[in-house]
Amino acid sequence: MKLEKFSYDNQIVKMFLFAxxxxxxxxxxxxxxxxxxxxxxxxxxxxxxxTFGRIRPLHTNAVIFAFVGNGIFAGVYYSLQRLxxxxxxxxxxxxxxxxxxxLIIVSAALTLPLGITSxxxxxxxxxxxxxxxxxxxxxxxxxxxxxxxxxxxxHLYVAIWFYIATFxxxxxxxxxNSFEMPVNFLKSYSAYAGVQDALVQWWYGHNAVAFFLTxxxxxxxxxxxxxxxxxxxxxxxxxIIHFWALIxxxxxxxxxxxxxxxLPDWAQSLGTVFSLMLIAxxxxxxxxxxxxxxxxxxxxxxxxxxxxxxxxxxxxxxxTLEGPLLSLKNVNAISHYTDWTIAHVHIGGLGWNxxxxxxxxxxxxxxxxxxxxxxxxxxxVHFWIGTLGILFYALPMYWAGFTQALMWKQFRPEGMLxxxxxxxxxxxxxxxxxxxxxxxxxxxxxxxxxxxxVVKTVKVGSFVANEDAEAPALEGKYKSHAGENWHRWIERRxxxxxxxxxxxxxxxxxxxxxxTMLISENVPTINAVQPYTPLxxxxxxxxxxxxxxxxxxxxxxxxxxEVARYGEYSKxxxxxxDHPFLWGxxxxxxxxxxxxxxxxxSWHFHHMLDPRTMSPGSLMPPYPWLFENELSMDDTEKKIxxxxxxxxxxxxxxxxxxxxxxxAQARGIQASLAEDDxxxxxxxxxxxxxxxxxxxxxxxxxxxxxxxxQGSESAAN
Amino acid sequence: xxxxxxxxxxxxDGIELFPLISFLIFxxxxxxxxxxxxxMKKAHVEDxxxxxxxxxxxxxxxxx
Numbered sequence: 022m023k024l025e026k027f028s029y030d031n032q033i034v035k036m037f038l039f040a041x042x043x044x045x046x047x048x049x050x051x052x053x054x055x056x057x058x059x060x061x062x063x064x065x066x067x068x069x070x071x072t073f074g075r076i077r078p079l080h081t082n083a084v085i086f087a088f089v090g091n092g093i094f095a096g097v098y099y100s101l102q103r104l105x106x107x108x109x110x111x112x113x114x115x116x117x118x119x120x121x122x123x124l125i126i127v128s129a130a131l132t133l134p135l136g137i138t139s140x141x142x143x144x145x146x147x148x149x150x151x152x153x154x155x156x157x158x159x160x161x162x163x164x165x166x167x168x169x170x171x172x173x174x175x176h177l178y179v180a181i182w183f184y185i186a187t188f189x190x191x192x193x194x195x196x197x198n199s200f201e202m203p204v205n206f207l208k209s210y211s212a213y214a215g216v217q218d219a220l221v222q223w224w225y226g227h228n229a230v231a232f233f234l235t236x237x238x239x240x241x242x243x244x245x246x247x248x249x250x251x252x253x254x255x256x257x258x259x260x261i262i263h264f265w266a267l268i269x270x271x272x273x274x275x276x277x278x279x280x281x282x283x284l285p286d287w288a289q290s291l292g293t294v295f296s297l298m299l300i301a302x303x304x305x306x307x308x309x310x311x312x313x314x315x316x317x318x319x320x321x322x323x324x325x326x327x328x329x330x331x332x333x334x335x336x337x338x339x340x341t342l343e344g345p346l347l348s349l350k351n352v353n354a355i356s357h358y359t360d361w362t363i364a365h366v367h368i369g370g371l372g373w374n375x376x377x378x379x380x381x382x383x384x385x386x387x388x389x390x391x392x393x394x395x396x397x398x399x400x401x402v403h404f405w406i407g408t409l410g411i412l413f414y415a416l417p418m419y420w421a422g423f424t425q426a427l428m429w430k431q432f433r434p435e436g437m438l439x440x441x442x443x444x445x446x447x448x449x450x451x452x453x454x455x456x457x458x459x460x461x462x463x464x465x466x467x468x469x470x471x472x473x474x475v476v477k478t479v480k481v482g483s484f485v486a487n488e489d490a491e492a493p494a495l496e497g498k499y500k501s502h503a504g505e506n507w508h509r510w511i512e513r514r515x516x517x518x519x520x521x522x523x524x525x526x527x528x529x530x531x532x533x534x535x536x537t538m539l540i541s542e543n544v545p546t547i548n549a550v551q552p553y554t555p556l557x558x559x560x561x562x563x564x565x566x567x568x569x570x571x572x573x574x575x576x577x578x579x580x581x582x583e584v585a586r587y588g589e590y591s592k593x594x595x596x597x598x599d600h601p602f603l604w605g606x607x608x609x610x611x612x613x614x615x616x617x618x619x620x621x622x623s624w625h626f627h628h629m630l631d632p633r634t635m636s637p638g639s640l641m642p643p644y645p646w647l648f649e650n651e652l653s654m655d656d657t658e659k660k661i662x663x664x665x666x667x668x669x670x671x672x673x674x675x676x677x678x679x680x681x682x683x684x685a686q687a688r689g690i691q692a693s694l695a696e697d698d699x700x701x702x703x704x705x706x707x708x709x710x711x712x713x714x715x716x717x718x719x720x721x722x723x724x725x726x727x728x729x730x731q732g733s734e735s736a737a738n
Numbered sequence: 739x740x741x742x743x744x745x746x747x748x749x750x751d752g753i754e755l756f757p758l759i760s761f762l763i764f765x766x767x768x769x770x771x772x773x774x775x776x777x778m779k780k781a782h783v784e785d786x787x788x789x790x791x792x793x794x795x796x797x798x799x800x801x802x
Binding site: 100103176180244258528 | 756760764768771772774775776783784785786787788789790791
């Protein structure tokens, strides 16, 4: 048995780990600012760049892709080398992976506050950045696969299967959800419209949670918990079931984000059923993680790393029980659009991802720097402050979610809404919002303690960039023995594992999406629904730029209270020209789908200039820049022709007339404002936004409202 | 009004087979998975679970 000498690349692990810490602090800081803005609108400091609608995507992207993303790379680059007994295949690719990813993060941090966004949740980045993400992701996968192929360890440990599935699935999701048509270098329209866009977006959005925030971190769990506790995983058999069941089922659950919307009923049921099934593998995984510590609980008492891991895995269990419960239609009827969802994602984000990352940092830094952690006590303090932070974050949000949902649904005995004014239900939540901001601040303080601890540790340690190791080479031929089953075979074959994972996730994706794509009957046509006028289209782009959909939904569910509050419930056919769809997923403000013609133009004018003049006590920030910026018409023609390419029926050659039509409509709005003594030039952005808001949801009240779907009235009962 | 949210896909021929096929795919897949997991050799399972802890590569054992 000849031993080969080689060395592990610790440099790349260190780089990713530092990036994780840096972006973690940034992401949490932005989160705290957003949390403050929700009850103190002035916290945007009067600038457009820091308004909540732009800050919120910045926070989600920073936490998901910058903090957790770098955490994934740090953990994978460390554990992969050691599990395969080999150095990464190419140092150069590792570096490209690192710098490319940081560049993407920086470009996100620059574009999002400027309002450059595609408007799709967790996929807000515009098309050039989308292409860069795909490229860097391929570099990562290529490097990982080449490393696997030159391994010195025959079998692939379960953590690596999770890494492989992560790579494959994120690639598929990102590419399919990013089909968009560029208008210019920083503006594009989603290739899908309305219901289809919603379905693809949430197939992506939910699986970003599954395959970016969950599967890679489960891989890290299966590596770092045994490492930190010195005990093998509780049940390797269970981990196999956990893996296949999770990737098989997760991919189907996306439609649970669209319950009671205009999404076809069958797709909603599909999402619910699969979400419920997900409890089994998720809890199998949680138990496998926790039971790994059986007989080692005494270590948990004095080892902060294990404390972090225990709470992380517990939060994983809580989140993955809660997720399926939220997917039950009767529960979702209460939770959807409220802060309950926010509480749910933060149990996952702060608890599962945050704490697992912290544990990993405390484990790796001393290892990489060949020393002991500067202060175990401080790490323990971090643990307790962080845990308190999670509680102070989540509990008020649960309270807020329930409170608001029950207030929305409350009727008087006479049959009118008890709280017809949406604002009453928001004002009620202010103390909860303040407590949430406090919880987030605690969590951030904990992270800053970690930064201090890491800096002190690094100062005394001595970093070893290349850690020496030795292992026997893999013999060229493996003699399979009689009676070996298929799984042993696949454990040795990474390429087959990749293909297997791909097939498994594609089954779910195909069944969900293809029927809705192909069959026109899925979206009944409504003749009265017409494309947006050029001015409304420009106004819609301002709505997207300002991130209005981060607080306002455009989807009225078929409930008595929603119909009483907002008007006729939303139909699938009303969204056929919406590239992208703007249904939203949270109502910090009221739904806007039927806001058209509800108020005079002058109301919107005053409201956008200072919301509190029209709604005293409103938590919406003012938008003075819409009254100072001239509407750019440079791309109006291009926008019309891009929309036509995507299937919106503008007449051939209409773009030449678009600008003239736009100006005529703008003058009309200017005149209606002038009647109320409001003087403003017709070229201002606010005019376009008012045009769009006044159009919303009005098509079906058109007198010629008929539908061309086959099916008689009697069959509809 | 209900026709806008009901009767999707009812026009597809043989649609009733879809759920049945889905069920069979799942049932067979998971049945196979469980059978496999219970048939795994104990020695191999132990080797695999110790992988993160051992600095040595797993040696192929004889007579597995």
